[in-house]
Amino acid sequence: xxxxxxxxxxxxxxxxxxxxxxxxxxxxxLGGKLDEDQRAYLGVASDSxxxxxxxxxxxFIEAYSMYCPICQRDAPHVNEAFEAIAAADKAGxxxxxxxxxxxxxxxxxxxxxxxxxxxxxxxDEDYVIHKALGEVPTPAFYVVKLGPEPEIxxxxxxxxxxxxxxxxxxxxxxxx
Amino acid sequence: xxxxxxxxxxxxxxxxxxxxxxxxIYQLPELKPRDSVLKVKVGNPAPxxxxxxxxxxxxxxxxxxxxxxxxxSFVPAAWTPVCSDQWPGYNIALSLFEQHDAVLLxxxxxxxxxQYAWSExxxxxxxxxxxxxxxxxxxxxxxxxxxxxxxxxxxxxxxxRQGIIRYIDVHDINRRPDLGVLIQELCKLKK
Numbered sequence: 001x002x003x004x005x006x007x008x009x010x011x012x013x014x015x016x017x018x019x020x021x022x023x024x025x026x027x028x029x030l031g032g033k034l035d036e037d038q039r040a041y042l043g044v045a046s047d048s049x050x051x052x053x054x055x056x057x058x059x060f061i062e063a064y065s066m067y068c069p070i071c072q073r074d075a076p077h078v079n080e081a082f083e084a085i086a087a088a089d090k091a092g093x094x095x096x097x098x099x100x101x102x103x104x105x106x107x108x109x110x111x112x113x114x115x116x117x118x119x120x121x122x123x124d125e126d127y128v129i130h131k132a133l134g135e136v137p138t139p140a141f142y143v144v145k146l147g148p149e150p151e152i153x154x155x156x157x158x159x160x161x162x163x164x165x166x167x168x169x170x171x172x173x174x175x176x
Numbered sequence: 177x178x179x180x181x182x183x184x185x186x187x188x189x190x191x192x193x194x195x196x197x198x199x200x201i202y203q204l205p206e207l208k209p210r211d212s213v214l215k216v217k218v219g220n221p222a223p224x225x226x227x228x229x230x231x232x233x234x235x236x237x238x239x240x241x242x243x244x245x246x247x248x249s250f251v252p253a254a255w256t257p258v259c260s261d262q263w264p265g266y267n268i269a270l271s272l273f274e275q276h277d278a279v280l281l282x283x284x285x286x287x288x289x290x291q292y293a294w295s296e297x298x299x300x301x302x303x304x305x306x307x308x309x310x311x312x313x314x315x316x317x318x319x320x321x322x323x324x325x326x327x328x329x330x331x332x333x334x335x336x337r338q339g340i341i342r343y344i345d346v347h348d349i350n351r352r353p354d355l356g357v358l359i360q361e362l363c364k365l366k367k
Contacts, residue, residue, distance in 0.1 A: 067265035067352065069299040106356025107265070114268060 020155035025061075025144045026132040027052045028099075030122050032108070038120045042095055051150055058094040058153075058174045060085070060166075063133060063140040065101050066111040071139045074160040075115035081166040082119050089176050097122065101130040101138055141166065143173045200297075202255050209348040212329055215320030218344060222246075222335040223318035227283065227306035230292040235281065235304050238339065245278040245365055246335040247358070250316055252327040252349055254286040254294040262330070262352050263305075264298045269355060276362035278334075283308050283315060285328055321346060334361050 043055025096119035143154035334343035
């Protein structure tokens, strides 16, 4: 009986740690002020598009807020991960983007300048994205496989725990 | 043995969920958006007060008269959801306040030790955090933003160098004000 309980417990715990893998990621409608380089980076023709319109195999997504102290602390790590991947992924298989949950255009722009963020950031003034993501706390990091129905390969809620941890997650789930 | 394992796993999972390391938030239900009546309006002299800060000094509003503009940010309570991100947001945007010769003063009705612990958990706030704990809510009451449960409204007051109130936003307590709107109001102040 005790052995069976332990086995059940182990299954539950292992299941919990990878519970997100294979879950769908919402095909969000994204909009914002993108410059030409950012549109080219995402492979989209206009400033308003759906997540599945992005031309890449994978997305690395940070759901953050300008107001979240952990997101502020993590910003340099995410930037470093972006730079490392940009250097390694010449074929453009993965793209980075930030979803500024509950943030207005002013707040998105302030954060972009404050932390010199080079990848595209999208605001969420009316919390529509926040709701679509199940009101996830910030920061949350995702590796998503793109396709007609985007799929979560990795999700982590909470502190990034350094640049290497982010790079490891990307490498493990995309091979990049 | 099984109990120990279950306990260890539960503690581990809880630690993962409380991702904000030291910052544990007390969740609140949706509150009545507003629960007070303003006693001041734009164009009025700002009621003076002197309150203790978490750095041990006492801060008097009138000490800024003739020197700098002031933004008063009243927040309802330490360790609660919206307050715990509003001030960290202002904390990284202090340069925007400085560009408009404005000093930010944060005020809540909590006592100083609680404010200090909260500030440290949020990553050390670099603007004065003032306690309106005793006589309880006197400053908030003088502006008409003390709620019936002893907390304050989520309210912003922009006060110019002459000590005159130039902008008031008594916000829905459940929502965070847009920083952009506040900075626009600072832009309107005379240089």
